[in-house]
Amino acid sequence: MSEIEKLPRGWAMTTIPSLISGGVFTDGDWVESKDQDPDGSVRLLQLADIGDGFFINKSNRFLNEETANYLNCTYLKPNDVLVARMPDPLGRACLMPKLKQASVTVVDVCVIRPAKNEHFNSSWIMHFINSPDFRGKIAALQSGSTRKRISRGNLSKIEFPLPPRNEQDRIVEKLDELFSELDAGVNELKAAQVKLNNYRQSLLKSAVEGVLTQKWRNDNKGKIEETGQELLNRILSNAGNRINSKSLKKKAKIHLKTGKTNIQSQSNRTQLIYLNFLKGGFGQVFRKLVGLIEADQSIDLETLHTCMAVNILLFKLAK
Known part of the structure; x- marks a missing residue:
């Protein structure tokens, strides 16, 4: 059975270039060290800022507006999908948040932006890019001997399922709901781990002080x-x-x-x-x-x- 035959009714197979149709699908900009300015007003996002489904906001690189314009940099917008073309993991994606300063990104980050918001839900495509199936296809097309990478050309070849627009919204709503429950569960486990460690230390203290055998002595x-x-x-x-x-x-x-x-x-x-x-x-x-x-x-x-x-x-x- 082909991938199309496995799809739910109303879904279709597509690629990123087909889905963009007049939007933005480009690599970040080639900004060298000599082009950077610590006092500049334009933020230069790095690979380290791209998390697996979330923006990390870790880097602290800048260039001035004049240089950014001279280099014809692509200015980022909120909800742009940012895809890391290098590890780790390779192909991780997140959404561009709303930052205080204008921002561009480095060449190893791919930028995806629809021509119109009604074309697709940016959160939906971010989740699909981070899915195991899409990641597996990225791994199959990766290149490089010392450090793996995925070219934008190979990224554009990957086919993935396209649900109807309103179903995309429902998928995002459901994922956000379930991920929130998972995050809450993780926090509860961390809190329980701290309590268990404290209890273990308390037991050891009681053993050394003779509290554990107090009843036995009595x-x-x-x-x-x-x-x-x-x-x-x-x-x-x-x-x-x-x-x-x-x-x-x-x-x-x-x-x-x-x-x-x-x-x-x-x-x-x-x-x-x-x-x-x-x-x-x-x-x-x-x-x-x-x-x-x-x-x-x-x-x-x-x-x-x-x-x-x-x-x-x-x-x-x-x-």
């Missing part, structure tokens, strides 16, 4: 065999008692170089960590504790909490 009063300080004293004592072991020192050196340990005994692994503490300072202890936990999948959540508490106590002792 429920287990009298059942806790030793305090965090007592645990720390025991660990440091065990490490000190065996610190002179030559074999353990050798293993400790291997451990420091590789970040891994082949020591199977839990007490020896604990001693190895705190040997590291005595030799290198508290800054490495938490990393070694985490390595121990990751290596031993049988360690439960309470042990993790204990390790976090030990790290906090070491930090306080170091201060």
Whole structure:
């Protein structure tokens, strides 16, 4: 089935030159650096100003009116369709807004303007140019080895569907309505992402401060065999008692170089960590504790909490 046969009733296939019919379909102007004037009154729009369906208003280039007239520049009008003939993305289009100053654009931007407004809706053709189907045809006709571009000649060859004039208006109204809903949804997702990040930080803060296990401590009063300080004293004592072991020192050196340990005994692994503490300072202890936990999948959540508490106590002792 051909493209024409697939079209809704009342639609036809057309090209930009056929649709313009006496309007404007031209490239921007070749304005060199020597032609520009930062104090000029005529704005020189750049590729960076052309967004994908919206005007970015990013550039800050100007030339004076005398030079613009000498170069026979095409002055832009509100609702002109501006098509970027270079990436990114290639072929993106937006509408020219109403700016305070007179404006022209560079040669790599194509300008489309109907002879009469009743010929077509400028927003409609902008949306159609930005559609996946039209973009695919642009990609097929692009040229250039280092930086891709679409020539105005190739752009003029692309066929696309033309709905009746009143249906064009309805298409634009519906797209504006749906795009507004999408924008609102994006804003809500961004707000939710900020809230989730804040909640995550709050949870981590609660974990470090012991708030997450407050109920557990209340429920287990009298059942806790030793305090965090007592645990720390025991660990440091065990490490000190065996610190002179030559074999353990050798293993400790291997451990420091590789970040891994082949020591199977839990007490020896604990001693190895705190040997590291005595030799290198508290800054490495938490990393070694985490390595121990990751290596031993049988360690439960309470042990993790204990390790976090030990790290906090070491930090306080170091201060």
